[in-house]
Amino acid sequence: MEINKKAYEAYVKEVTPVHKRWPSIFRAFLVGGIICTLGQLCTSLFINGGFEKEVASAWTTLILIASSVILTGLNIYPKIVKFGGAGALVPITGFANSVVAPAVEFKSEGQIFGIGCKIFTIAGPVILYGILSSWILGVIAYVLMAFGIL
Amino acid sequence: MQLGKASVKFEEPPVILSMASIVGKKEGEGPLGKMFDMVEQDDMFGADTWEKAESTLQKQTADLAIEKGDIRRKDIRYLFAGDLLGQLIATSFGTVDLEIPLFGLFGACSTMGEALNLGSMAIAGGFADKVMAMASSHFATAEKQFRFPLGYGNQRPYSSSWTVTGCGSVVLGKHKKEGIAAITGITTGRMVDMGIRDSMNMGAAMAPSAFHTIQQNFDDFQVDESYYDKIITGDLGKVGRTILLDFMKNKGHNLESVHTDCGLEIFDSETQDTHAGGSGCGCSASVLCSYILPKVQSGEWKRVLFVPTGALLSTVSFNEGETIPGIAHGVVIEHIGN
Incomplete structure (x- = not known):
C-alpha cells in the first residue's frame, strides 16, 4: 500500500x-x-x-x-x-x-x-508500585534525616 | 477455477441450503431485532459460565440451521467453525454433540468469511456434498478475555466497538434448485499490518485489510463496485468505514452508497451506546444469516460481496508492544434465479 x-x-x-x-x-x-x-x-x-x-x-x-x-x-x-x-x-x-x-x-x-x-489483576500494579514508591520515599526520608536536613 | 492472485470463481457454485441466527438480548433490541431466528433473553443461555453460554449458543444455532433446512445431521460431512476464545473453547465444547468432523478456525472476527471460503471450496472440489459454516461471539467472554471483567468501571473510547452476542450458521450444498443463494466466488485475504497499536480502535486496524481484499477482488474478477448491489464488511464500525471509503476513493472507487457494515447495521449506536458499532465473529455471521441472505434470496440484492474483517489481536502480543494486523475474507454471494 x-x-x-x-x-x-x-x-x-x-x-x-x-x-x-x-x-x-x-x-x-x-x-x-x-x-x-x-x-x-x-x-x-x-x-x-x-x-x-x-x-x-x-x-x-x-x-x-x-x-x-x-x-x-x-x-x-x-x-x-x-x-x-x-x-x-x-x-x-x-x-x-x-x-x-x-x-x-x-x-x-x-x-x-x-x-x-x-x-489483583487490575489492582496488582497499584499495590506493587505503591509499596515500591513508598519504600523509595522512606529511604530518601531516612537519608535526609540522617544528615539532619529533615 | 483459480482467478487472479487470491480468488476462486466456482464453475458450479456451491449453494446455501439453510441458515440460522441466534443473538442475545441487546442485539434483539437493535434495528435487526425482528430478523433473527431467535433472541435469547438470558445472556447465560441457561448455563453457569459465560464460556458454556457461548458453547450452548453455537449448539442451538447449529441445530436450528439443520432443522430449518430439513437436513439430516449425518449428511453434513464437515463443520468449519470458530469463535474468539483461546483454543476455540466455545466451538470445541459447543460442537461435541453434533458429531460432525470439525475444522476449528480462528480468523478473529473474519471467521465466518474463512469458514465460507473453505466450506465452498470443499463442496466445489467434490470433497463434500454438505458442509456447515458457523461462527459465534459473546460479549461477556470477549470482554473477559480481551478487556476487563464486566464489573470493572471504565470509559470506553468512541472508537471502541461492542462485541455481539450472537451466532450464525449456514449449511452449504451442491444442488442449485435447493439453494437460498449461491456462492459464486471467493477472495481470500492476507495479513495486512499498518502499525495500529490501539486495541480500542479495531476499525482502524482492520480497514486496510478490507481495502486490500476488496481491491484484490476487483482486480481478480476484473470488476468494480458497480458489479455488486452491496459490499458488506464485517465489523469496521464508523471509524473503519470512513477509512475504507477514503482509501477506495483514492483508488477511484466510490463506495459511499454501495458499502455497508454488519457492525453498523446490528446496533443503533445513538440509543444503544455501542460507540463505533458491533464486532466479533458473531456480528458478521448473525447479520449474514438474518439480514443479508434473505435479501439475496428475495432478489432485492442480486449480487453482494460479503467481507468479514478480523483484527488478529492477542493480549500477549498487545502487552509485548506488537501491532494489530488485520485480515478480511471476501465471499461473492448471488441470487439464484429461476
Whole structure:
C-alpha cells in the first residue's frame, strides 16, 4: 500500500472521534467531589457521635469500600465510572471496584486459580508500585534525616 | 477455477441450503431485532459460565440451521467453525454433540468469511456434498478475555466497538434448485499490518485489510463496485468505514452508497451506546444469516460481496508492544434465479 505506517497513524488520529475534554473533566470533578463529600459526611457524623478522628476515618474507609463492593455487585458502579471517569476511579471506591470486579468475574475458575490468582489483576500494579514508591520515599526520608536536613 | 492472485470463481457454485441466527438480548433490541431466528433473553443461555453460554449458543444455532433446512445431521460431512476464545473453547465444547468432523478456525472476527471460503471450496472440489459454516461471539467472554471483567468501571473510547452476542450458521450444498443463494466466488485475504497499536480502535486496524481484499477482488474478477448491489464488511464500525471509503476513493472507487457494515447495521449506536458499532465473529455471521441472505434470496440484492474483517489481536502480543494486523475474507454471494 502506498501510504506509509506513520502517515496512516496520523490519518487515523484525524478520523477517530475522542471524548470532549472539558465536559469529561467537569463530570470527573462532580462525581469525585460527591464521593469525597459523602466520605467527609461519614467522618463528621462519627466524630459527632463521639469517635476519635482516626477511628472515624477507619470507619469511613470501610463504609466507602463496602458501598463500592455492593454497587459493583449490583452492576451500578461501572455506570458511575462511565459517567464520572477518573472522578470515580481515583477515590478508594474505584480501587475497591477494581478488586471486586475480577473476583466476581473469575469465580467460575475456582477459589485458587480463579479468585486467588486473578483478584489483583487490575489492582496488582497499584499495590506493587505503591509499596515500591513508598519504600523509595522512606529511604530518601531516612537519608535526609540522617544528615539532619529533615 | 483459480482467478487472479487470491480468488476462486466456482464453475458450479456451491449453494446455501439453510441458515440460522441466534443473538442475545441487546442485539434483539437493535434495528435487526425482528430478523433473527431467535433472541435469547438470558445472556447465560441457561448455563453457569459465560464460556458454556457461548458453547450452548453455537449448539442451538447449529441445530436450528439443520432443522430449518430439513437436513439430516449425518449428511453434513464437515463443520468449519470458530469463535474468539483461546483454543476455540466455545466451538470445541459447543460442537461435541453434533458429531460432525470439525475444522476449528480462528480468523478473529473474519471467521465466518474463512469458514465460507473453505466450506465452498470443499463442496466445489467434490470433497463434500454438505458442509456447515458457523461462527459465534459473546460479549461477556470477549470482554473477559480481551478487556476487563464486566464489573470493572471504565470509559470506553468512541472508537471502541461492542462485541455481539450472537451466532450464525449456514449449511452449504451442491444442488442449485435447493439453494437460498449461491456462492459464486471467493477472495481470500492476507495479513495486512499498518502499525495500529490501539486495541480500542479495531476499525482502524482492520480497514486496510478490507481495502486490500476488496481491491484484490476487483482486480481478480476484473470488476468494480458497480458489479455488486452491496459490499458488506464485517465489523469496521464508523471509524473503519470512513477509512475504507477514503482509501477506495483514492483508488477511484466510490463506495459511499454501495458499502455497508454488519457492525453498523446490528446496533443503533445513538440509543444503544455501542460507540463505533458491533464486532466479533458473531456480528458478521448473525447479520449474514438474518439480514443479508434473505435479501439475496428475495432478489432485492442480486449480487453482494460479503467481507468479514478480523483484527488478529492477542493480549500477549498487545502487552509485548506488537501491532494489530488485520485480515478480511471476501465471499461473492448471488441470487439464484429461476
